[in-house]
Amino acid sequence: MPIWSTADKVTSEKVLALDAYWRARLGNGPIPCRKLFDPSDLRDLLPNILIVEFADDPWKIRYRLIGTKVVEMSRLDFTGRRLDECAFQTTDEDIWYQAYKMVGERSAPVYGRATIPIEGADNQHVTEEFGIFPLTHDGTAIHQCIAIEDYTPIDRLIPPDRIRPMRMR
Known part of the structure; x- marks a missing residue:
């Protein structure tokens, strides 16, 4: 499975930028506090x-x-949906x-790549690189994560409406 515990294999500038921002807010704790994140700092991302957010336990996202x-x-x-409601x-x-x-078990970021098929185009896909970074409210438990998804440049002949759509279960 294309998930990593370090940013060594990350090629996305956006994922690396959020990684650097998250690490700059660590302070002395293992997980930065959500209140340290200012959306205006992340305008381009x-x-x-x-x-x-983790609801009920770490596996209810x-x-x-x-x-x-x-x-x-x-x-x-x-927005507002649970992970288990989304297809x-x-x-993968x-x-x-x-x-x-993995984020919940390690209390640390994870990185990876996913492949999204193109509708009606055999063997054509979009590669999505991502990073998921844990956040806390109380300094210890993970309450939220900030994640980022970056997509390979899509050929102008393949508009986003040709990407296989997500659906709800």
């Missing part, structure tokens, strides 16, 4: 950002904010569950 680029690429605004159209649908589980 906001279309690609997701804010998720609820999407609180979905950036406009993520909505465009998913072809669905899943993501990647070639379980990647999101595994990535968030």
Whole structure:
């Protein structure tokens, strides 16, 4: 599965930029506090950002904010939905569950790549590189994550509406 515990394999400038921002807010603790994140600092990244919260336990993930680029690429605004309600159209649908589980178990960021098929085009796909970074309210427990998704440049002949749409279960 294409999930990593370090940023060594990350090629996305956007993922690396959020990684640097997250690390700059660590202070003395293992997880930065959510209140240290200012959206105006992340203006260029906001279309690609997701804010998720852990509800009930670390395996119940609820999407609180979905950036406009993520909505465009998913072809669905899943703000307010739980991870288990979403049927993501990647070639490895379980990647999101595994990535968030890894964040919860390690209390540390995870990185990875997902492949999204193009509708009606055999062997054509968009590669999505992502980073998921834990956040806390109390200094210890993970309450939220800030995540970012960056997509390979899409050929102008393949508009986002040709990407296989996400659907709800």
